[in-house]
Amino acid sequence: MGWTLLILLVVLTVVHGNPTVMVRTGSGPTVGFDQHPNSVPLGEDIQTTTEGESEVVEEVMTTGVLNPSHYPARRAATVVQHYLNTRYGSPYRWIFLSTVHSGSAEEVAEMGRKYQLALTMQEMISNVSGQCSAELFFPGGEGQSAPQVQASCEGLHQSNTTAQEEAFYQQHRTSNNLASGNNIPDSYGHVEPSMKPFWHLGGVASSFIMLRESNESTLYNMAQVANFTQLETEKDQLRFNYHVLLHEMISQEIIHWKLLVTWSPEQGVQVLQTELQPKCHHCEAPPNTTN
Structure with missing residues (x-):
């Protein structure tokens, strides 16, 4: 079972490539986190996506308890x-x-x-x-x-x-x-x-x-x-x-x-x-x- 799972992960990586993390900046284009060394989430939605798969959206909190890195x-x-x-x-x-x-x-x-x-x-x-x-x-x-x-x-x-x-x-x-x-x-x-x-x-x-x-x-x-x-x-x-x-x-x-x-x-x-x-x-x- 372990070997089967490992082979499946390798195949998925080859087909889809590495995941990328992006930030939606209002109505503008989506940009990568590595565009600036001090880039941090902008209080909007964070989109974690792998090419060909549906997006997973995590809300960045702007009220209540805040994530210190956001x-x-x-x-x-x-x-x-x-x-x-x-x-x-x-x-x-x-x-x-x-x-x-x-x-x-x-x-x-x-x-x-x-x-x-x-x-x-x-x-x-x-x-x-x-x-x-x-x-x-x-x-x-x-x-x-x-x-x-x-x-x-x-x-x-x-x-x-x-x-x-x-x-x-x-x-x-x-x-x-x-x-x-x-x-x-x-x-x-x-x-x-x-x-x-x-x-x-x-x-x-x-x-x-x-x-x-x-x-x-x-x-x-x-x-x-x-x-x-x-x-x-x-x-x-x-x-x-x-x-x-x-x-x-x-x-x-x-x-x-x-x-x-x-x-x-x-x-x-x-x-x-x-x-x-x-x-x-x-x-x-x-x-x-x-x-």
Whole structure:
């Protein structure tokens, strides 16, 4: 009996090929999970199909207890990541989502949807991680309104970057040579060591935009600093013009923003001005790195 079953499975594999897992993205085409390394289910139906056989459809929950690996939970957790960067980020502190442990969502009286999350965040420069709990509310209704976030973390802020930040600040506060750079990372995903603090600062500043622009149909990532230039120090704040490329991973759009960014160890990162640039329909996502 065992040999008969094995032979039957081999025959079926030869005839039908390997199964593929696909996602239905609204009314658009069906795409494979391997189209993007960070692809996750989109809150629609997952179709598991073998050529010539009927489809098996598994519903992805968007309310109640959520699957931590599916899009609704990871989207909400990524928004928490952006929130933490706007609160604690610096040229030497850049926070990323590590793991979603659990999540739940509920409708709030036609006002929007509220999420409860348990997750691990990681500070990528020091490699320190911390356990976090968060509550996130996506407002409903017409018009774009930023999500509301509350989060608390244990252990995430144990790394002491004061000395590095102070040295960086003093180096560039009175320098006669204003810093500048472009294409960070480069086309091979490489970042020069001297450019890493500016890369981190651009990523933290981008979180201000990604937090503001996020909704239940987006998943943002900062892909590249196209260029930055340092401006004259003003009121003891380092000042920079940044041009950043954001990758919206659901639509696969590359979105360009220009930012006026200030930073000091005492005042933290602030984004004073933002300007959305015209769409670039032929642009592709550059290689990403978190080093």
